[in-house]
Amino acid sequence: EVQLVESGGGLVQPGGSLRLSCAASGFTFSGPYMDWVRQAPGQGLEWIGRIRNKAGGYTADYAASVKGRFTVSRDDSKNSLYLQMNSLKTEDTAVYYCARDWNTALDYWGQGTLVTVSS
Amino acid sequence: QSALTQPPSASGSPGQSVTISCTGTSSDVGGYNYVSWYQQHPGKAPKLIIYEVTKRPSGVPDRFSGSKSGNTASLTVSGLQAEDEGDYYCNSYAGSNNFVFGTGTKVTVL
Numbered sequence: 001e002v003q004l005v006e007s008g009g010g011l012v013q014p015g016g017s018l019r020l021s022c023a024a025s026g027f028t029f030s031g032p033y034m035d036w037v038r039q040a041p042g043q044g045l046e047w048i049g050r051i052r053n054k055a056g057g058y059t060a061d062y063a064a065s066v067k068g069r070f071t072v073s074r075d076d077s078k079n080s081l082y083l084q085m086n087s088l089k090t091e092d093t094a095v096y097y098c099a100r101d102w103n104t105a106l107d108y109w110g111q112g113t114l115v116t117v118s119s
Numbered sequence: 120q121s122a123l124t125q126p127p128s129a130s131g132s133p134g135q136s137v138t139i140s141c142t143g144t145s146s147d148v149g150g151y152n153y154v155s156w157y158q159q160h161p162g163k164a165p166k167l168i169i170y171e172v173t174k175r176p177s178g179v180p181d182r183f184s185g186s187k188s189g190n191t192a193s194l195t196v197s198g199l200q201a202e203d204e205g206d207y208y209c210n211s212y213a214g215s216n217n218f219v220f221g222t223g224t225k226v227t228v229l
Contacts, residue, residue: 037165103171
């Protein structure tokens with residue numbers, strides 16, 4: 001059974017940093033691309049980034065709203081995906097989901113972790 | 120990249136059909152056959168129900184179908200059931216290695 005479990009969310013002050021993790025199981029993690037999607041309270045979904053696999057050079061793409069502040073990485077040896085978030089703003093407050101990327105569709109999602117940016 | 124436009128709400132009685140539109144531009148929906156649809160129930164993670172415009176993942180009922188014409192994609196739910204109530208989001212590849220979601224549609228089963 002495919003499982004994705006996010007962790008690392010919490011309360012952080014504006015300008016601060018936070019690192020989210022996503023532990024994967026039930027599939028060969030090194031194979032697919034992996035994505036992060038967020039959802040602000042009461043709002044819609046927003047795609048924020050994707051990392052390719054080894055064959056894709058582990059390169060990442062980002063939404064304009066987070067480019068330069070967020071970094072997606074992965075450790076295939078640990079079956080883990082990461083999202084490093086720097087220079088956080090109040091508008092980054094959201095539930096953050098990791099998802100498996102399957103030919104540009106997101107076929108499995110984690111349960112999400114809440115990040116609150118507030119002073 | 121602006122969000123794709125969806126109607127805020129849609130509704131139908133059990134057994135009826137409801138169609139949700141997802142309007143973008145020639146740079147996203149109209150330019151690629153990489154439109155996917157997601158169903159989200161309150162407090163839950165989204166679930167993939169349509170990918171590559173018309174394809175259904177294993178386990179998704181054939182009551183769900185997708186289509187596209189020009190810059191507008193559509194999701195049709197036939198034979199509405201109570202469990203179909205929830206939020207629905209479209210997503211499209213938008214070129215330059217970017218993706219964009221729709222604004223979301225709340226489906227109510229009357």
